[in-house]
Every structure is written in C-alpha cells, then in structure tokens.
Amino acid sequence: xxxxxxxxFVIISFSYGIFSxxxxxxxxxxxxxxxxAINLTISLLGTxxxxxxxxxxxxxxxxxxxxxxxxxxxxxxxxPKINTKIEKEISMNMIANILGLxxxxxxLGLKAMKSMQEENPKKEILSDSMLMFIIINTASIQIIxxxxxxxxxxxxxxxxxxxxxxxxxxxxxxxTAGIIITKIxxxxxxxxxx
Amino acid sequence: MQMVNFISNLAMxxxxxxxxxYGVLEKVKIFDxxxxxxxxxxxxxxxxxxxxxxxxxxxxxxxxxxILDLIINFVTPLLNVVNFPKEIMPLAMxxxxxxxxxxxxxxxxxxxxxxxxxxxxxxxxxxxxxxxxLYTIAIYTSCIKVKKIRFVLGVALLADxxxxxTSVAVCRIMS
Numbered sequence: 012x013x014x015x016x017x018x019x020f021v022i023i024s025f026s027y028g029i030f031s032x033x034x035x036x037x038x039x040x041x042x043x044x045x046x047x048a049i050n051l052t053i054s055l056l057g058t059x060x061x062x063x064x065x066x067x068x069x070x071x072x073x074x075x076x077x078x079x080x081x082x083x084x085x086x087x088x089x090x091p092k093i094n095t096k097i098e099k100e101i102s103m104n105m106i107a108n109i110l111g112l113x114x115x116x117x118x119l120g121l122k123a124m125k126s127m128q129e130e131n132p133k134k135e136i137l138s139d140s141m142l143m144f145i146i147i148n149t150a151s152i153q154i155i156x157x158x159x160x161x162x163x164x165x166x167x168x169x170x171x172x173x174x175x176x177x178x179x180x181x182x183x184x185x186x187t188a189g190i191i192i193t194k195i196x197x198x199x200x201x202x203x204x205x
Numbered sequence: 206m207q208m209v210n211f212i213s214n215l216a217m218x219x220x221x222x223x224x225x226x227y228g229v230l231e232k233v234k235i236f237d238x239x240x241x242x243x244x245x246x247x248x249x250x251x252x253x254x255x256x257x258x259x260x261x262x263x264x265x266x267x268x269x270x271x272i273l274d275l276i277i278n279f280v281t282p283l284l285n286v287v288n289f290p291k292e293i294m295p296l297a298m299x300x301x302x303x304x305x306x307x308x309x310x311x312x313x314x315x316x317x318x319x320x321x322x323x324x325x326x327x328x329x330x331x332x333x334x335x336x337x338x339l340y341t342i343a344i345y346t347s348c349i350k351v352k353k354i355r356f357v358l359g360v361a362l363l364a365d366x367x368x369x370x371t372s373v374a375v376c377r378i379m380s
Contacts, residue, residue, distance in 0.1 A: 013259070013343060016358075020263035028270030036269040044265030047305070048257040052250060060246035065224055067242025068235055072227040110216040121249050121348045128349040136353040137346065142360075145345050149338045149361040150368070155212060156333035162312055163329055168320035177326070177379055178333035181372040185334060189364035196356050 055117070062118040066103060075099045078106055089147070089190060090140050097126045101144060111153040120148055139197050146193045150186035249348055256347040260340065264303045273298065290373065292317075292324050296331060301338035301365045308332070323380055330372040338365055 028037035069075050079086075079095075082102040086093075090101065100123035107116035124141060131138045137145075156178050163171040228235045267273050277298055281291050296314060300307045311328045318324040338361045346354050 013256070013347075016339075017259060017263055020267050024263070024266040024270040024272045027272040027275070028266065031271055033269065033271050036271075037266060040265040040269035041262055044261040045258060047265075048254075048261040051261075052254045052257055055253075056247065056250045059250045060243035063246035063249070064239035064241075064243035065221055067238045067245075068228045068233060069224045071233040071238055072224065072231045074224055074227040107220075110220070112217055112220070115217070115220070117344070118246060118249070120345065121253075122245070124345050124349050125249070128351070135351060137351050137355055137357060141345075141349075141351075142355060142357050145342055145357050146361055146364065148345065149336045149341045150364060151334060151336045153333075155216075158308070159329050159333040162308070162332075163315070163320055166312070166315050166320045168325075170321065173321070174326055174329040174333060177330045177372070177375045180375050181330055181334035181368060184371045185364055185368035188367045189360065192360050192363060196360055200355065 058114040059118045059121075062107075062115045063122060065115075066100075066119055066122060069103070070099070075103060078102055082106070089143060093127070093140050094130065097123060097130070097140070100126055104144075104148070108148070108151070109153055111155050111157050116148070120144070142197065143190070143193050146189045147186065150182060150189050152182045152186050252348050252350075253344045256343050260343050264306075264339075267302070268299075268306055289370075290324060290327065293327055293331065293369075293373065296328055297369045300331060300335050300369070301362060302340075304337040304340060307337070323376060326380065327373055327376045330376055331369055334372055335365055335368040338362060 025037065028034060076099070079099050079102040082105060083098070086098055086101060086105075090098070093101070100119065104116055104119040104123055107113075107119050123144065127138060127141050127144065128134065131141070156175065159174060159178070160171050163174070225235065228238075273295075277294050281294060284291050284294060292314060296307060296310050299310055311332045314328040315325045320329075339358075342354070342357060342361060346357075
C-alpha cells in the first residue's frame with residue numbers, strides 16, 4: 012500500500028509546495044515530522060515493553076482464558092478460522108480497545124498480528140483473519156472515549172460527556188458495516204481465485 | 206463527569222493489578238515473564254520505526270505545502286449538494302491520515318463554532334468513533350513485513366466514510 016500511497020503524497024505535496032512558494036513551511040515540516048516520529052517511537056517503546064511484558068504474565072495465567080470466554084461467541088463469528096492462542100491475543104486487544112487503553116491495544120494488536128503471520132501460509136500476503144483484524148482496529152469502539160471528553164472538558168463545555176451515546180451509536184454502526192463489507196470482499200476474493 | 210473520570214482512570218491500573226494478582230496466585234515467575242515480554246516489545250517497536258518516519262514526513266508535507274487546503278476547497282461545492290456540513294470537511298479529510306493533526310483541527314472547529322454547538326458535537330463524535338486508519342494499517346502491516354495488503358485500505362477508508370456520515374446523521378437526529 013505505502014509503495015503507492017507514499018510516493019503520491021510526496022510528489023503532490025512537494026511539487027505543490029515548490030510551485031506555491033510555501034518552501035519555508037515545507038522545510039520546517041520535514042524536520043518537525045521526523046522529530047514527531049521519534050517522539051512517538053520513544054513513547055511507544057515504553058508502552059510497548061510494558062504491555063508486552065504484562066501480556067506475557069497474563070498468558071501464563073488463567074485470567075485471559077476467562078476474558079476470552081466472554082468474547083468467544085463474537086470472535087468465533089468474526090474470525091472463523093483461528094487457533095486458541097490467537098483467539099486470546101485478539102480478545103486482549105479488543106478488551107484494551109473497549110476500555111479505551113489505546114496505549115495497550117496497539118502492542119497487544121501487533122502481537123496478535125505476529126502470531127497470525129506464523130499461521131499464515133503465504134507470508135507475503137495478508138490472510139483473511141489479519142484483514143478482518145486490521146479493519147476492527149481501524150474502527151474505534153470504546154466504552155469511554157477519554158480523549159474526546161478531555162478535549163471537550165478543557166474547552167469549557169457545559170456537558171463534556173454529551174457525546175458518549177452518539178459515539179457509541181456511530182462506532183457500533185461503523186464497526187458492523189466494516190465487518191460486513193470485509194466479509195463480502197473476502198468472499199468475492201475467493202470466487203475470483205476459483 | 207467525575208464518575209466517568211474515575212472509571213476511565215481505573216481501567217489501566219485495574220487491568221495490571223488483576224493480571225499480577227492472578228500471576229501471584231497461580232505461581233507464575235512474574236518478573237522473568239515480564240522481562241521476556243518486554244524484550245519482544247522492543248523488537249516490535251523497532252520494526253515499525255522506519256514506517257513511522259516515512260509516513261510522518263509525507264503527511265507533514267501534505268499539510269504544510271497547502272495542497273490539502275486546496276483539495277478541501279475543491280470538494281466543498283460537492284458537499285453543499287449532499288448537505289454535508291462543510292465546516293467538518295478538513296477534519297473528515299485528515300482524520301484517517303493523521304491523529305495529532307486531526308485532534309488539532311477538531312479543537313480548532315470546537316473553538317470557532319462552540320464546543321456545545323451542533324458542529325462541535327459532530328466534530329467530537331467523529332473524533333470518538335473513528336481511528337487514524339492509515340497509521341493503523343501501516344504499523345499493523347509493517348510489523349510483519351507483508352507485501353500485499355489486498356483490499357484493506359479501500360475497505361478501511363470506506364468504513365471511515367460510513368463513520369463520518371453516521372456521526373453527522375446521529376448528531377442531527379439526536380439534537
């Protein structure tokens with residue numbers, strides 16, 4: 012994907028920047044972006060180590076089995092062919108997402124991706140489960156949308172939590188639509204190959 | 206509000222606490238396992254670092270060059286036809302590609318039109334119900350080094366469009 016998207020972004024924005032004389036902004040943005048990426052990586056490195064470590068402990072206990080049981084019916088429908096190890100990792104990622112622990116959800120999700128890659132017969136191509144997993148992670152389902160509430164609160168909203176219910180409705184509809192569309196595309200993809 | 210704050214602050218400590226207590230009760234070698242997991246965390250982070258650099262530079266350039274504003278101005282007349290609030294458009298365009306700049310733009314929208322105005326509520330709902338799609342796809346695919354990602358980008362962006370349209374519709378119906 013990035014082999015196509017990245018050059019498009021670079022070519023259109025750099026050439027437009029040169030023609031419109033916006034060079035100063037463009038130059039400073041390159042260095043700012045590199046710094047942003049480094050800052051993000053460093054903070055990600057911390058949370059990544061923490062949550063991968065916590066997850067490793069959790070893996071050795073029965074707590075994950077219990078949590079996985081709650082989500083099992085749902086996971087079985089969305090991911091028809093995955094083993095129990097991956098099932099556990101996916102449910103941990105989902106729980107972290109639902110609880111609004113974005114910092115934990117990413118490490119747990121990346122770990123699940125690694126495990127799915129081990130089971131993937133064609134290492135170069137995303138498997139069906141991986142596709143579905145990415146789509147679910149691009150939809151954001153959480154009980155308490157903390158970031159938005161914090162922003163609204165800081166801006167002096169009279170009711171910062173007023174958006175909670177609209178967010179629930181919108182995110183559930185979006186996630187369901189995403190899952191259904193992905194299922195349809197996976198089916199169409201199979202037919203084409205036959 | 207206080208209750209909500211309490212619950213969201215409780216989530217992470219409680220999760221860690223439960224896992225560690227279970228580990229103690231079930232006699233797991235807790236710290237050895239923690240270290241083992243943490244080491245893997247370093248590997249995964251390092252494998253996505255180059256992707257982040259590339260992605261951030263490209264997205265930064267897209268914003269700072271002014272091309273994004275040009276595109277937004279270009280599509281605005283179309284939005285008026287479908288009755289989509291044009292104030293939201295910069296947010297809708299940026300939301301899938303950049304987390305930090307979409308927060309900045311959402312904040313800006315709330316400042317200009319009022320946090321509790323309909324536009325402010327719509328912006329908040331979009332922020333809460335969608336993710337930074339491009340970033341998610343980039344790091345999830347680059348950590349395992351797959352080459353072909355099939356239709357994932359298209360479907361994810363379609364889901365974003367659905368999310369944004371639904372957010373606008375839900376807020377209009379509820380207010």
